[in-house]
Amino acid sequence: MSSRSGPSRSGHHRWDVHRPPPARGRTFLVTGGNAGIGYFVAEQLAGTGATVVLGSRSPDKAAAALVSIRSRVPSADVRHLPLDLADPASLKTSVDSLDVDRLDAVVHNAGVALDDPPRRETAHGDELMxxxxxxxxxxxxxxxxxxxxxxxxxxVVTVGSFAAKSERLDLADLQSTEDYRPKRTYGRSKLAQMYFGLELDRRLRAANSTVLSVLAHPGGALDSLTPSRPPVHVRTAGARLRALPAGLLIQGKEAGAWPAVRAVLDPEVRGGQLWGPRVFGLRGRPRAEPVKGHLTDTAVAARLWDASCELTGADPALGFGPCLR
Structure with a gap:
């Protein structure tokens, strides 16, 4: 075993964010892999030799991301999967078009973040975020x-958000019909994802499944601290200089992808863990951090699960599907 993956003084092997272990022969799906954190997760996973599928509703943005990844990783095996998470009726068709016998990991990263009212809905009638x-x-x-x-x-690696830590779910108003404030609604949607990831792992363990469900979050990740990846992302010199003071506390999206990449690849990762940046949960190399506070409320997680089953019409008979009892 090489020194970069040998044991550390803490008893855990060292993890080199710039040289993750090879994953040739494995297939990973990254939702929202065309931009932001998802793009850098896809780029870093592509560097391992794995097949990486970018789930995106925009063919043009996905094409730009594929060009950028291939420019950085000439041997990259990457492709686009049309995927619109706001259209539940389309999801089975998208999965069928994956055309693979197995999937080694999915990174649930895609997300909508609105800054201003009014409240918006999907075609299915759900609050958009x-x-x-x-x-x-x-x-x-x-x-x-x-x-x-x-x-x-x-x-299953679910990308949560630091923004979720200060929120609480209102189980009587999951769709924010009574209290819609964009930032709060976004934070609650990310909190719901984190509850889902933890509850999914509990149910997988109860079913003796070999599949793991893991949480990750990027900490504080700014575009202005993110290296350029034209045409996906272009950072100006002025923006970089203005962001330097913030770099003492937070980081760019390339580093923000590290926890999710480790959650996908590290053989020491365990189901139900939460991976985030090492320094105050805001920046730095990835580490497992304790799941605490309201995220430990299994009663809320179970009630959210049941409500999600009702809202989506999920079928408990499929595999370890979300309504597994």
Whole structure:
């Protein structure tokens, strides 16, 4: 074993964020892999030799991301999967078009973040952020279940947010029909995702599944601290200089992708863990951090699960699907 993966003084092997272990022969799906954190997750996973599928509703943005990844990783095996998490009726068709026998991991990263009112809905009638960020991934997991179960050690990695830590779910108003404030609704949608990831792992363990469900979050990740990847992202010299003071506390999106990449690849990762940046949960190399506070409330997680089943019509008979009892 090389020194970069040898044991550290803490008893855990060292993890080199710039040289993750090879993953040739494995297939990973990254939702929202065309931009932001998702783009850098896809780029870093492509560097391992794995097949990386970018789930995106925009063919043009996906094409730009593929060009950028291939410019950085000439041997990259990457492709686009049309995927619209706001359209639940389309998700089975998207999964069928994956055309793979197994899926080694899915990174639930895609998300909608609105800054201003008014409240918006998906075509299905769900509040846009909750419907896309949580319910879309919830239902997608059901359709991916057989492919994940067919892998030797499949993983569901759900990307949460630091913004969720200060929020609480209102189980009586999950769709924010009574209290819609964009930033709060976004934070609650990310909190719902995190509850889902933890509850999914509890149910997978109860079913003796080999699939793991893991949480990750990027900490504080700014565009202005993110290296350029034209045409996906272009950072000006002025923006970089203005952001330097913030770099003492937070980081760019390339580094923000590290926890999710480790959650996908590290053989020491365990189901139900939460991975985030080492320094105050805001910046730095990835580490497992304790799941605490309201995220430990299994009663809320179970009630959210039941509500999500009702809202999506998820079928408990498919694989380890989201309504597994």
């Amino acid at each position: 909750f419907g896309t960020n949580h319910l879309g991934h919830f239902l997608l997991t059901q359709w991916l279940a057989p492919l994940l179960a067919a892998a030797p050690a499949g993983r």
